Amino acid sequence: MHLVCAVVLLGALAGAAGAAPELPMDLPDWRTTPLVDHDLGHGLHMLESFGGNIGVLPGEQGVLLVDAEWPELNERVRALLARISPKPVRYVIDTHWHWDHVGGNGAFARGGALIISSRETRDYILEAQRANRDNTGQYTRDPAAVPALAVDSGTQRLYLAGQTVEIIHAPAAHTGGDLIVRFLEADVLQTGDTFFHGFYPDIDFEHGGSIDGMIAFYDTLYRLCGPNTRVIPGHGPMANREDIRIYQAMLREVRKRVAAAIERGMSEQQLIAAHPLDDLDKVWGGNLVKQPYLLAIVYEDLKAHGATAH
16 A cells, blocks of 8 residues: 655655745555665665665674665664664764655664764754644754764765775755765765666755756766766665666756746746656656656756756
């Protein structure tokens, strides 16, 4: 059985400036939705399910997670982690603030984990908790769920389980506070939602993200990869550096078409009605994010930033 609800991945909250388009989402039956463990070697694992992908690095002193999934999956994630390592979760790195990546923060923190994020992500989570006036649903007021250690800029390093773990503060892309994580010896890059593999993106322009920021950041993501680098995307299957270039080209094409429509004076509704991405839908439109939603967020983003075709 699927439960139908409107989930705002962009994080439009009461009191937030502007109004982001809403992304309707059918939530799964959490008891049966697939939760798959991909063993990447070098001790690393990728857990793939309905929400954001989780990176797992087990070590003698405990387990490092990159992202924490929906809270409804926490019990099943813990059971899978116990098969990977008997050690407790000691660190959780939030790549950004969206609920499908940080919903498990509180449970892991109460179990002794240190939650790490960018300063911006910490601020966004605090803002979301404060804006939740009836204190129900997502972002309930929970001090444990708020990151305890904030990465302000640049690159920080952790040395765990024989891996050099680089925590890199990205320029504004998917949000204004994205982190990406490199596992140097394993040659694995985890991108958070700066990169979806195989389908259209979400862009949180209300919290610092932009399509121009994402397109520009793909040059950096590509440079961080070698020919054999495995890329853990925010959502979707494992990828490589050529997948990043292909995705960047798609985003450029989407931006070009939306910007041209704005310059012609088309309204957002007229743009959506024109179906300008029908050819791209054949490759990129088969998952959660559909053409009308993508057109709406890119239109609102470009209009808000006064961007033009280039």
